Amino acid sequence: MSKLRSASVLFVPALLTACASATPATRADAPSAGVVIDVPTIKHPQEETPAWWYRDGAAQAAQRGAASGKAKNVILFVGDGMSLTTVAAARILAGQLKGTPGEENRLSWERFPATALSKTYNTDAQTPDSAGTMTAMATGVKTRAGVLSVGQKPARGDCAGAQATPLLTLWELAAGSGLATGVVTTTRVTHATPGATFSHSADRNWENDMDLPDKAKAQGCTDIARQMIESPYGNGPDVLMGGGRGNFMTVEQRDPEYDDKVGQRLDGRDLIATWKQRHPGGEYVWNAKQFAAAPKDQPLFGLFEPDHMQFDHDRPQDGAGEPSLAEMTVAAIERLQRIKGDKGFVLLVEGGRIDHAHHMGNAYRALTDTIALSEAVEAANKATSADDTLILVTADHSHTLSFVGYPVRGNPMLGKVRGTSGEDGDANDYARDALGKPYTTLNYSNGPGYTGASSQQAEGPHTFPHTASGMQEIEKGRPDLTKVDTQAPDYMQEALVPTSSETHGGDDVGIWARGPGSGAVRGSVEQNTIYHFMLQSIPTLRAALCAKGDCDANKVPVMLPKADDFKSK
Numbered sequence: 001m002s003k004l005r006s007a008s009v010l011f012v013p014a015l016l017t018a019c020a021s022a023t024p025a026t027r028a029d030a031p032s033a034g035v036v037i038d039v040p041t042i043k044h045p046q047e048e049t050p051a052w053w054y055r056d057g058a059a060q061a062a063q064r065g066a067a068s069g070k071a072k073n074v075i076l077f078v079g080d081g082m083s084l085t086t087v088a089a090a091r092i093l094a095g096q097l098k099g100t101p102g103e104e105n106r107l108s109w110e111r112f113p114a115t116a117l118s119k120t121y122n123t124d125a126q127t128p129d130s131a132g133t134m135t136a137m138a139t140g141v142k143t144r145a146g147v148l149s150v151g152q153k154p155a156r157g158d159c160a161g162a163q164a165t166p167l168l169t170l171w172e173l174a175a176g177s178g179l180a181t182g183v184v185t186t187t188r189v190t191h192a193t194p195g196a197t198f199s200h201s202a203d204r205n206w207e208n209d210m211d212l213p214d215k216a217k218a219q220g221c222t223d224i225a226r227q228m229i230e231s232p233y234g235n236g237p238d239v240l241m242g243g244g245r246g247n248f249m250t251v252e253q254r255d256p257e258y259d260d261k262v263g264q265r266l267d268g269r270d271l272i273a274t275w276k277q278r279h280p281g282g283e284y285v286w287n288a289k290q291f292a293a294a295p296k297d298q299p300l301f302g303l304f305e306p307d308h309m310q311f312d313h314d315r316p317q318d319g320a321g322e323p324s325l326a327e328m329t330v331a332a333i334e335r336l337q338r339i340k341g342d343k344g345f346v347l348l349v350e351g352g353r354i355d356h357a358h359h360m361g362n363a364y365r366a367l368t369d370t371i372a373l374s375e376a377v378e379a380a381n382k383a384t385s386a387d388d389t390l391i392l393v394t395a396d397h398s399h400t401l402s403f404v405g406y407p408v409r410g411n412p413m414l415g416k417v418r419g420t421s422g423e424d425g426d427a428n429d430y431a432r433d434a435l436g437k438p439y440t441t442l443n444y445s446n447g448p449g450y451t452g453a454s455s456q457q458a459e460g461p462h463t464f465p466h467t468a469s470g471m472q473e474i475e476k477g478r479p480d481l482t483k484v485d486t487q488a489p490d491y492m493q494e495a496l497v498p499t500s501s502e503t504h505g506g507d508d509v510g511i512w513a514r515g516p517g518s519g520a521v522r523g524s525v526e527q528n529t530i531y532h533f534m535l536q537s538i539p540t541l542r543a544a545l546c547a548k549g550d551c552d553a554n555k556v557p558v559m560l561p562k563a564d565d566f567k568s569k
Helices: 002-022 024-029 050-063 086-097 130-139 159-163 168-178 191-198 214-217 226-230 271-278 288-293 325-336 352-360 363-383 529-537 539-546
Strands: 071-078 116-118 180-189 239-243 282-286 300-303 343-351 390-394 402-403 428-430 442-447 495-497 508-514 520-524
Touching: 050 428, 050 520, 050 529, 071 086, 071 130, 071 363, 071 529, 086 363, 086 402, 130 168, 130 191, 130 529, 159 520, 168 180, 168 191, 168 529, 180 191, 191 495, 226 271, 226 529, 239 325, 271 300, 282 288, 288 442, 300 325, 325 343, 325 363, 325 428, 343 363, 343 508, 352 363, 363 390, 390 529, 520 529, 529 539
Parallel strands: 071 343, 071 390, 116 520, 180 239, 180 343, 239 300, 282 300, 442 495
Antiparallel strands: 116 508, 390 508, 402 442
16 A cells, blocks of 8 residues: 555656646646735725825735736726626526536636636725726726726816826827737727726716816816827727717718718717828728728728617627627737737727616626627637737626526526425426515516516516616516516516616626736736736836836836826827
């Protein structure tokens, strides 16, 4: 026995060594020794400042070894509103759509080697919004809800205050340092998440000049669309795709797809023409045919709807045709790898309408848009190498979707619970509530799915879209769902509390990563640390900040960068 035991002891390390040698990508993703950065102890929230948030985020990333990464490119995927419950439900639904029970399935990013949790609160809000959360990820600094890439001190809507506290974003730093940059979304490209990459705004709703209050105009604030196109950092985004055509066109310009729509700008600025002037050789497209024909080695500007793009479920019915999120992702990567002399790129890809479907109380569209995001991540994984490209997948915030009951293995994800309301029961029969009625696996804590009557729909199960107003108390009790097709795309899950729009949730969201520097993505971190994971993994951008004196002795950027340092001369 002693000889056998000794042989086993020798064999196991040898086997582990052989496995490690055979999988260099895994070794590159492994956690690395980090460095300790001192962070002052402060009173929250009174003593919080942008400089403190920046240093604290840098310390969390550096302690985990992010600075050992040697990435040339970074891709940040944001599933807007993609709670952990959303991920679990989409995973199962995706598997079931392939004919399997579903629970054993994995979404593309769930195969990545590194995982962490992100704390999403804003500086003034326990449950956050997308503007404050994306600002944290884009700038390394937490801020208040409703503002884009400005510090937390000025109140929302304070134009002068926002102008005094601009926060340099990773996209601006990259563009100002000669790297290619891209922004891809299924929302308007001026919406909160994409808007935080190349704009600084006291209010996320200032998307075009019509949205700006007169006082803000008098103080010199400009709208988000204009900032995105006229960015003083490099040439702004080299690839920009999503919806929101109306914010870039004048009221004199008729929409090319819808005869009854015109642009929304009153200032006479044709921002599409401005983008073309700033990107000679670049292509502007607004439909699927133009998108497919665009040159793959030139900048690309795509605006596929006047407002948000279609939900993925509804996309095939679009008259002009819209590319999928995966197709836009691959198109962005193809171009960003070729322009700017292949110096590297920073790309945001947002599955933005996951959030909208949740707000509208429709789990079907939220989950199918999550599956579309998974397909986009897989496409990016195949189009890039883990040797030089860091991919991060996360969400900006959560939602109130719940996964309840004791459904049996393989129970339809959007169906009614079969099994029991306890821990054992008949797998062939519906579980019943205390009143004897079946219920669904998924529901919402609040939202327009509340089954009382409204001005738009009668009492009972509601149908998407339900723009709820005039809501009334439930008079007949919970509806009997026995004969209701809860798997139909337009079925709206029941909500406990009646609200016209379902709300965000304050719980943590996931972070998944692969590629250089991804070994640092572990544990529980503040959301602004995501920026520092990305920044510290890119030697080119670290060096750019160190050259401005923003680094410590370990060559880790710890000082809040000055926005003016990277503007084009």
